[in-house]
Amino acid sequence: MNAVTxxxxxxxxxxxGWAAAVAGLLSERVSDGLSEYVFAIAVPALIIxxxxxxxxDGEVAWGYWFSYFGGAGASWLIGSLIARRRKGVGRQGAILHGFAASQSNTVFVGVPTILQAYGEEGAFPLFLLLAxxxxxxxxCATFLIEADADRPLLARLRGLAxxxxxxxxxxxxxxxxxxxxxxxxxxxPVKALIDAFSATASTCALIALGAGLKRYRVxxxxxxxxxxxxxKLGVHPLVVWLLAFHVFSMPAAYAGVAxxxxAMPVGINAYLLAVRYRSETGLVAASVLVSTLLAPFTTIAWLTFLGRT
Known part of the structure; x- marks a missing residue:
């Protein structure tokens, strides 16, 4: 029951948020404005x-990084290989498929879910990984997509910075x-101001995500x-779990947080990157929506499996 709670x-x-947008109670302007507020003010205040x-405090365990990004790399590779076998999907599209399969929705869903599940013991590894x-x-996604571009390497790195x-x-x-x-x-007063903004982060982020889902075509x-x-919801967390719990050594909270x-759904950044490069926008948008709709069930399964019940 704790997982459900x-x-x-x-x-x-x-x-x-989604129902309010469908009913016309929230416009796209409200959704966009809330998203901008969450990204620009609320979540930065929560992080600081x-x-x-x-x-x-906490330790920085190398196994923590290898576990998470090992799982992300495996999911990205599989997603790209599957995409290359599909008709009409080129090199750039395959990279975006793989990126969507490994890019977690951290700000809107990951932060509130993990803080609820692991509390104080999960805060340090959570924000460490977020950083x-x-x-x-x-x-990596930007570099891979632009690897065959005409711009020199230094210019691409400067643009990324x-x-x-x-x-x-x-x-x-x-x-x-x-x-x-x-x-x-x-x-x-500074702490009071930061706390006031921080308190709005989760609710505003979730409402913004829900209202924003209306524009995606499943x-x-x-x-x-x-x-x-x-x-994203199965292979990525499964590989991370295998590495974090059975290959590398780290505190249990670190392994659970990773x-x-x-296990979070496809992140909005995957869609933004697809729009930026004008490639696979429909597929990535549908992936964001489908993974978000399935995430309540898979997240409950993972919370139960991890013993957060």
């Missing part, structure tokens, strides 16, 4: 507030880790979307 509020809010919280996940996954430095979540992670390393913890390529969803992080 964790999942129902999270995906219930997503469902309410969490990372600078006294007593939030590396965004630049590494987006960086600029993209990351303009990302409020990445900047908040840098600020939070720098403040933590320097022993700086906000207090007084029937564009349902078989392809199901393949990506199975890789597995749950991998």
């Amino acid at each position: 964790i999942i129902v509020p999270i995906f219930g809010i997503i469902l309410i 507030g969490t990372l600078t919280r006294p007593g939030l 590396v996940h965004l630049p590494l996954m987006m960086g 600029l993209v990351l430095l303009k990302n409020p979540i990445f900047v908040a992670l840098l600020i939070g880790m720098a403040m933590k390393a320097g022993g700086v913890a906000p207090g007084g 029937l564009f390529d349902l078989p392809g979307a199901l393949v990506v969803a199975v890789l 597995t749950l992080f991998a």
Whole structure:
């Protein structure tokens, strides 16, 4: 029942956001505005507030990184290989298929789910992984897609750095880790302000995600979307679980966080990247929707399997 208790509020809010958008109570402008607020203010405040919280410490285990990104790499490779066998899917499209099969929805679904499941003991490994996940996954995808572009390598790397430095979540992670390393913890009115914004992050993120799902078309390529969803919700966390619990040594909370992080549905960044390169947008959009619709059931299964019941 604990697994259900964790999942129902999270995906219930997503469902309410979607229903409100379908009923016309929330417009696309509201969804976009909420998404911008979550990315630019609420989640950065949550990250800084969490990372600078006294007593939030943990170890950096190399096995943690190998477990998560080993699973992501396996799912990405399988997804790309399957895509290359499909008619009309070229090299760039295959990369985007693989990226969608390994890119987790961290901000909208992952953060609230994992914090609910693991609490304080999961906060440090969660934000530690979040700090590396965004630049590494987006960086690899961008680099692979543009590998045969005319721009020189240095120009591509500089462009990637600029993209990351303009990302409020990445900047908040840098600020939070720098403040933590320097022993700086906000207090007084500053802390109250950060806490006020942090408290709105989960609800606003879930409402924005739910309302945003209205624009995705599930029937564009349902078989392809199901393949990506199975890789994302099944293969990715399964490989991470095998590596984290049976190959490498790390605290149990770290292994659980890595597995749950991998079990999240396809991230919005996969769709944004597809739009940017004008390739496989319909398939990736359908994958976001299908994986999000299936995620309540698979997440309950993983929470039960991990003993969070």
